[in-house]
Amino acid sequence: MVERLVVIGGDAAGASAASQARQRRGPDDLEIVxxxxxxxxxxxxxxxxxxxxxxxxxxxxxxxxxxxxxxERGLDVRLGSEAEGIDLDKxxxxxxxxxxxxxxxxxxxxxxxxTGATPVRPPVPGIDAPGVYGVQTLDxxxxxxxxxxxxxxxxxVIGGGYIGIEMAEAMKLRGLDVTVLDRGAQPMSTLDPDMGxxxxxxxxxxxxxxxxxxxxRAVETGPDGRVRAVATAERSYPADLVVLGTxxxxxxxxxxDAGLPLGDSGxxxxxxxxxxxxxxxxxxxxxxxxxxxxxxxxxxxxxxxxPLGTHANKxxxxxGMNIGGDYGTFPGVVGTAVSKVCELEIARTGLRESxxxxxxxxxxxxxxxxxxxxxxxxxxQRMTVKMIAERVSGxxxxxxxxxxxxxxxxxxxxxVALTARMTVxxxxxxxxxxxxxxxxxxxxxxxxxxxxxxxxxQS
Amino acid sequence: MVERLVVIGGDAAGASAASQARQRRGPDDLEIVxxxxxxxxxxxxxxxxxxxxxxxxxxxxxxxxxxxxxxERGLDVRLGSEAEGIDLDKxxxxxxxxxxxxxxxxxxxxxxxxTGATPVRPPVPGIDAPGVYGVQTLDxxxxxxxxxxxxxxxxxVIGGGYIGIEMAEAMKLRGLDVTVLDRGAQPMSTLDPDMGxxxxxxxxxxxxxxxxxxxxRAVETGPDGRVRAVATAERSYPADLVVLGTxxxxxxxxxxDAGLPLGDSGxxxxxxxxxxxxxxxxxxxxxxxxxxxxxxxxxxxxxxxxPLGTHANKxxxxxGMNIGGDYGTFPGVVGTAVSKVCELEIARTGLRESxxxxxxxxxxxxxxxxxxxxxxxxxxQRMTVKMIAERVSGxxxxxxxxxxxxxxxxxxxxxVALTARMTVxxxxxxxxxxxxxxxxxxxxxxxxxxxxxxxxxQS
Numbered sequence: 001m002v003e004r005l006v007v008i009g010g011d012a013a014g015a016s017a018a019s020q021a022r023q024r025r026g027p028d029d030l031e032i033v034x035x036x037x038x039x040x041x042x043x044x045x046x047x048x049x050x051x052x053x054x055x056x057x058x059x060x061x062x063x064x065x066x067x068x069x070x071x072e073r074g075l076d077v078r079l080g081s082e083a084e085g086i087d088l089d090k091x092x093x094x095x096x097x098x099x100x101x102x103x104x105x106x107x108x109x110x111x112x113x114x115t116g117a118t119p120v121r122p123p124v125p126g127i128d129a130p131g132v133y134g135v136q137t138l139d140x141x142x143x144x145x146x147x148x149x150x151x152x153x154x155x156x157v158i159g160g161g162y163i164g165i166e167m168a169e170a171m172k173l174r175g176l177d178v179t180v181l182d183r184g185a186q187p188m189s190t191l192d193p194d195m196g197x198x199x200x201x202x203x204x205x206x207x208x209x210x211x212x213x214x215x216x217r218a219v220e221t222g223p224d225g226r227v228r229a230v231a232t233a234e235r236s237y238p239a240d241l242v243v244l245g246t247x248x249x250x251x252x253x254x255x256x257d258a259g260l261p262l263g264d265s266g267x268x269x270x271x272x273x274x275x276x277x278x279x280x281x282x283x284x285x286x287x288x289x290x291x292x293x294x295x296x297x298x299x300x301x302x303x304x305x306x307p308l309g310t311h312a313n314k315x316x317x318x319x320g321m322n323i324g325g326d327y328g329t330f331p332g333v334v335g336t337a338v339s340k341v342c343e344l345e346i347a348r349t350g351l352r353e354s355x356x357x358x359x360x361x362x363x364x365x366x367x368x369x370x371x372x373x374x375x376x377x378x379x380x381q382r383m384t385v386k387m388i389a390e391r392v393s394g395x396x397x398x399x400x401x402x403x404x405x406x407x408x409x410x411x412x413x414x415x416v417a418l419t420a421r422m423t424v425x426x427x428x429x430x431x432x433x434x435x436x437x438x439x440x441x442x443x444x445x446x447x448x449x450x451x452x453x454x455x456x457x458q459s
Numbered sequence: 460m461v462e463r464l465v466v467i468g469g470d471a472a473g474a475s476a477a478s479q480a481r482q483r484r485g486p487d488d489l490e491i492v493x494x495x496x497x498x499x500x501x502x503x504x505x506x507x508x509x510x511x512x513x514x515x516x517x518x519x520x521x522x523x524x525x526x527x528x529x530x531e532r533g534l535d536v537r538l539g540s541e542a543e544g545i546d547l548d549k550x551x552x553x554x555x556x557x558x559x560x561x562x563x564x565x566x567x568x569x570x571x572x573x574t575g576a577t578p579v580r581p582p583v584p585g586i587d588a589p590g591v592y593g594v595q596t597l598d599x600x601x602x603x604x605x606x607x608x609x610x611x612x613x614x615x616v617i618g619g620g621y622i623g624i625e626m627a628e629a630m631k632l633r634g635l636d637v638t639v640l641d642r643g644a645q646p647m648s649t650l651d652p653d654m655g656x657x658x659x660x661x662x663x664x665x666x667x668x669x670x671x672x673x674x675x676r677a678v679e680t681g682p683d684g685r686v687r688a689v690a691t692a693e694r695s696y697p698a699d700l701v702v703l704g705t706x707x708x709x710x711x712x713x714x715x716d717a718g719l720p721l722g723d724s725g726x727x728x729x730x731x732x733x734x735x736x737x738x739x740x741x742x743x744x745x746x747x748x749x750x751x752x753x754x755x756x757x758x759x760x761x762x763x764x765x766p767l768g769t770h771a772n773k774x775x776x777x778x779g780m781n782i783g784g785d786y787g788t789f790p791g792v793v794g795t796a797v798s799k800v801c802e803l804e805i806a807r808t809g810l811r812e813s814x815x816x817x818x819x820x821x822x823x824x825x826x827x828x829x830x831x832x833x834x835x836x837x838x839x840q841r842m843t844v845k846m847i848a849e850r851v852s853g854x855x856x857x858x859x860x861x862x863x864x865x866x867x868x869x870x871x872x873x874x875v876a877l878t879a880r881m882t883v884x885x886x887x888x889x890x891x892x893x894x895x896x897x898x899x900x901x902x903x904x905x906x907x908x909x910x911x912x913x914x915x916x917q918s
Contacts, residue, residue, distance in 0.1 A: 012900070047835060047895050061835035064900075162894075309900050310893035326916075331888050338892035347892055376506060376520035406868065409898070412891045413871045419889060420879030429790050430878060432871045433797035433806055434769035435621075436506050439868070441471070441523075441768050457785075 003030050005323060006093050006108035008083040008254065010036030011043060012309050013290025013316035014114030015065065018075050020320025021110075030323075032075050033106060037082035037098055040138050041067045046309050048141040049163070053170030059138045086111065086258035088282040110285045110323050113255055113268065113276070114316065117248035117291035117307045122158060126219030131227035132242040135167060144243070152240035153177055156230045158216055160187030162339040162346075164245025165199070168208050169341045171243065179237050180245075181214035181230060190337060191400050192352045194367070195386050198402040202344045211237070248307050250292045260286065265305040267294030272329040274319040287323065289315035296332035299350045299397060299418055300359040306333060334418040335398075338408040347411035350398030350418045351388060362391045364459050366451035370444035372406035374436035383407040385448040387414075387424065394423035394456050399448070406438070413445045424452040462489050464782060465552050465567035467542040467713065469495030470502065471768050472749025472775035473573030474524065477534050479779025480569075489782075491534050492565060496541035496557055499597050500526045505768050507600040508622070512629030518597045545570070545717035547741040569744045569782050572714055572727060572735070573775065576707035576750035576766045581617065585678030590686035591701040594626055603702070611699035612636055615689045617675055619646030621798040621805075623704025624658070627667050628800045630702065638696050639704075640673035640689060649796060650859050651811045653826070654845050657861040661803045670696070707766050709751045719745065724764040726753030731788040733778040746782065748774035755791030758809045758856060758877055759818040765792060793877040794857075797867040806870035809857030809877045810847060821850040823918050825910035829903035831865035833895035842866040844907040846873075846883065853882035853915050858907070865897075872904045883911040 005021055007014045018032050034041070042065040050056045067077045078095075084103075085094035093111070095104045119134045121127050133144040155171035157164050160182030171178045180187060180203070186196030187203065187210055203210050215233040219242055222228040229236045250267040261277050263269040268288040269277040276286045290312035294303045314330055321328035336349040356363050366387045373380040383403020390397055399414035401407050417427050427449035434441055442450070464480055466473045477491050493500070501524040509515045526536045537554075543562075544553035551564045578593045580586050592603040614630035616623050619641030630637045639646060639662070645655030646662065646669055662669050674692040678701055681687040688695045709726040720737050722728040727747040728736040735745045749771035753762045773789055780787035795808040815822050825846045832839040842862020849856055858873035860866050876886050886908035893900055901909070 044833060044835070044895065044900065046893070046900075047833060050836060050895055055837050056835050308893065310891070310902075313900050314888065329888070333890040336890045336892050338894045338897050340894065340896055345897075349890070349892075374503060374506060376503070376515050377509060378514050406865070408894075409865065409868065409892055410871075412869075412889075412902075413875055415890050415892070416872055416875035416879065416881075419885075420875065420881065422875075422879065426878075429773065429788070430871075431792040431795045431808070431874050432769070433795050433808075433868055433874070434505070434767065435797045435799065435867075436503065436509055437799055438797050438804075441503065441505075441772050443871075 002028065003109040004107060005030055005032045005110040005112065006106055007032065007034045007112040007114060008093065009114035009116055009290065010034045010041040010077060011114070011116060011290070012312035014112060015042040015070060016313050016316025017112045017114065017287065017289055017320040017323065018070070019073065020317050021323040022074050024321070024324025024326060027074050034070065034075050034077045035081040035083050035093065035095060036077065036079050038137065038139065039079055041065060041070055041077060043138055044309060045136060048135045048138065049166035049170045051141050052135065052144050052167070053173040055173070059142060062138060083254055086254050088258055088286070111287065112319055113286070113288040113292060114290045115251040115254055115292045118251045119244060119248050120246050121244065122216055122246055124216055124218050126221050126227065129219055129221045129227050130225060131240070132219055132244065134244045135163060136248065147241065148174060149240070154179070154238045155241045155243060156181060156237050156239035157243045157245050158230065159245035159247065160184070160210060161189065161245055161247060162337065165203070165341040166339060167243045167245050168203070171241070172208060172342070176241070179209040179211060181211050181216055181232060181237070183214055185212055187212070188346060190348055191346070192386065195384065195400045195402055198384055199341070199344065199346055203341055206342050208341070248291065250305055252292055255288065255292070263294040263303045265294040265303050267305040268292055269294055269303065272331060273322045274315050274330055287319040289319045298332040298334050300355060302359065306335065308337070334415050336411055336415040338411060340408065343404050345403055345408035347401040347408040348399070349411050349415045350396070352398060353388065356388055356397050361397060363388050363397055364391060364452060364455040366448055366455050368444065368448045368451050370447050371440055372403065372444070373438060374440050377436045379405060381405045383444055385444045387448040387452045389424045389452045389456060391456065391459050394425055394453070396422055396424050396427060399445070410443070410445055424449045424456065428453055461487065462568040463566060464489055464491045464569040464571065465565055466491065466493045466571040466573060467552065468573035468575055468749065469493045469500035469536060470573070470575060470749070471771035473571060474501040474529060475772050475775025476571045476573065476746065476748055476779035476782065477529070478532065479776050480782040481533050483780070483783025483785060486533050493529065493534055493536045494540040494542050494552065494554060495536060495538050497596065497598065498538055500524060500529055500536060502597055503768065504595060507594045507597065508625035508629045510600050511594065511603050511626070512632040514632070518601060521597060542713055545713050547717055547745070570746065571778055572745070572747040572751060573749045574710040574713060574751045577710045578703060578707050579705050580703065581675055581705055583675055583677050585680050585686065588678055588680045588686050589684060590699070591678055591703065593703045594622060595707065606700065607633060613638070613697045614700045614702060615640060615696050615698040616702045616704050617689065618704035618706065619643070619669065620648065620704055620706060621796065624662070624800040625798060626702045626704050627662070630700070631667060631801070635700070638668040638670060640670050640675055640691060640696070642673055644671055646671070647805055649807055650805070651845065654843065654859045654861055657843055658800070658803065658805055662800055665801050667800070707750065709764055711751055714747065714751065722753040722762045724753040724762050726764040727751055728753055728762065731790060732781045733774050733789060746778040748778045757791040757793050759814060761818065765794065767796070793874050795870055795874040797870060799867065802863050804862055804867035806860040806867040807858070808870050808874045809855070811857060812847065815847055815856050820856060822847050822856055823850060823911060823914040825907055825914050827903065827907045827910050829906050830899055831862065831903070832897060833899050836895045838864060840864045842903055844903045846907040846911045848883045848911045848915060850915065850918050853884055853912070855881055855883050855886060858904070869902070869904055883908045883915065887912055
């Protein structure tokens with residue numbers, strides 16, 4: 001008998017799950033229906049800032065696999081199909097055509113929930129006015145690009161996290177004066193403030209205005225109803241365009257309504273194979289992946305919501321492998337993230353000081369400055385590395401990097417070391433690649449580990 | 460009573476050991492004498508090709524710490540002092556002044572042997588003729604730079620290993636036609652031939668002539684006694700300059716003559732703390748570090764000779780920490796090396812197929828192509844990654860990378876994974892940094908791991 005897999009959501013996680021299942025089970029064995037409410041599949045939302053900034057030619061470039069390509073591989077991709085409910089007893093999904101409004105129900109044997117995340121809009125007056133743009137989807141990006149007008153001079157970005165700073169770069173590339181409003185003590189709150197301040201200073205040097213402790217009270221509109229400024233508690237910032245970089249929350253309405261378990265972080269809780277958690281027999285054959293799930297933080301042992309395309313792809317693949325009859329797991333994350341604003345590279349993995357405090361760790365910190373190449377090699381530029389290590393055990397807990405020219409991807413060394421639960425002493429001995437164009441003889445990560453080890457000895 | 464530490468060799472390993480010991484023990488507790496037969500201390504021999512190529516302004520830039528700076532830190536640095544013998548019974552080193560020829564003996568309580576490595580000169584006629592240059596020391600580099608003559612048109616580099624290809628780039632930057640003669644099937648024999656061929660092809664595309672299976676028979680000289688060509692078994696290659704990139708062997712004459720233990724690789728064998736190996740009480744207080752020692756390969760479990768500045772620095776530091784009363788170890792290496800020729804980056808870590816065969820592993824291999832950035836991001840360029848994994852266990856055994864734009868340092872992820880004895884399945888789940896300017900959503904290392912995991916499943 002042919003089983004039917006229904007996948008809700010055709011972006012990174014959903015499409016990966018569907019593809020991996022199809023690679024392992026043919027159409028005679030498994031029918032695969034992908035419900036996507038939008039017009040696109042398998043696209044890089046992370047690429048939107050670069051498209052808006054003009055570095056990427058068009059939306060097509062961001063589409064890894066278009067609906068037609070999925071169909072050629074035997075997936076029944078239904079665009080404009082919005083799932084409205086999951087009935088675990090009848091094993092059906094209620095579907096509505098977003099264009100015609102027509103309702104339908106589709107039965108499933110296996111179900112993948114890949115509903116993604118929903119942008120958070122600050123609840124202030126004017127936030128929905130024309131001229132305010134999110135940048136979560138290709139349609140968002142297109143709307144912003146269509147709106148760009150040579151007469152515009154000021155852009156305000158609300159939120160100084162990674163989307164915010166990437167959009168600040170994009171607006172700057174478009175020739176606009178850019179102001180970033182962040183409510184925290186420093187932008188990039190995924191870093192400790194002593195590292196975030198480096199980002200702040202260097203963004204200012206690049207000519208991007210960064211306002212911290214910004215309490216956004218309203219988006220002000222002109223007589224035409226369009227945005228003209230953003231008001232904080234202190235003052236008003238002129239704005240021809242407003243971009244929202246205020247983060248997302250997991251889109252779990254369907255799952256919650258169906259009685260599926262959500263974790264403390266608000267995301268759907270799954271097991272290692274991406275099966276929805278819990279012993280309820282009605283959960284059999286129900287999987288979830290991508291920005292709608294929570295992930296295990298391997299360093300703190302806590303569950304977190306970390307919406308990132310790379311996790312979504314991995315989780316989707318794992319779900320699809322298991323649905324396809326193979327065995328695969330997504331063991332968790334260590335919290336790695338890299339980003340850039342113009343030439344400045346920013347990276348972090350593991351715990352910040354506040355995370356380590358919350359988890360109950362006692363720790364030491366070390367901050368060092370080094371360069372990405374041998375100091376004498378042309379183009380060598382400074383980077384700052386902060387390392388956090390547990391007292392007594394010496395276990396590596398987290399690393400943050402701010403710098404240029406090869407700074408960001410150095411975080412990967414720390415990510416692997418965290419996964420392997422190495423001590424900073426272990427890290428000092430790592431056999432990392434050395435040649436003058438690529439590293440000083442002591443790689444910055446090793447220098448930081450040496451200093452952390454010293455701090456441990458003194459602690 | 461004041462102890463005396465004598466260090467033979469004032470470059471990376473020796474100077475690091477001396478500095479670290481001094482940081483921990485003051486002059487009233489430990490007298491430190493550094494014997495250096497040359498004129499420099501603590502310099503980057505790895506930087507010589509970039510200096511010769513004109514990318515680095517002068518020799519001074521390559522000196523991390525000059526003799527005077529060491530002296531200011533309380534080290535008795537004696538230049539032009541060549542150690543000629545070690546008497547373990549009398550605990551004395553015989554020293555000769557290389558300028559005056561005057562002989563002396565100096566007693567020690569602790570001894571660090573950091574005698575480095577000696578270039579291998581192919582035993583062919585003419586190899587010592589004027590116009591043939593090694594590039595191991597600053598003096599070598601200066602001699603080559605002094606010899607550069609605008610009238611020269613042809614350079615021949617003997618040896619296509621990392622020094623050879625770096626010198627090929629340097630000669631090309633100096634405007635010369637360059638031919639690299641390598642005796643192997645492909646240049647860069649530290650890679651498997653199927654990866655070496657990529658280096659070969661791309662060097663040719665860059666306009667560097669690469670001759671493989673080159674059996675060098677003679678350096679031919681003109682009537683003036685200077686080089687004019689290099690002859691292989693097949694033909695003769697015109698040469699105004701010949702550069703030797705033919706590798707080095709550990710300089711262990713002193714150690715061997717003193718009866719200290721050498722390993723199978725020819726290097727001095729030490730324990731984890733860099734003490735010279737063995738139970739002989741006369742070996743008490745005798746340490747060794749740098750290019751003269753052998754290192755434990757953590758992947759194969761065998762001892763190897765791997766002369767690299769980064770190991771020398773680490774080993775010297777560990778010896779100095781222990782002499783200084785702290786505890787430190789150098790646990791071994793995984794065989795990481797990175798290099799570049801013009802824009803092409805080359806990296807390897809762990810075992811090649813031949814190493815895995817020799818160690819007795821049964822394994823699978825996977826080769827993939829990917830890019831260093833998201834495919835749509837400006838400047839994305841292709842890289843090839845080869846991964847080797849043990850059958851049954853799935854343990855990662857080695858990785859090789861050839862590519863551009865961020866290819867080389869990606870090897871560090873594999874180096875840490877090897878150190879942690881991860882499986883390729885473990886590697887597929889690594890939380891590596893992702894953002895479009897820095898990586899595709901699946902980092903090339905992850906793509907290779909996925910393919911290797913697939914191969915394992917099929918094996």
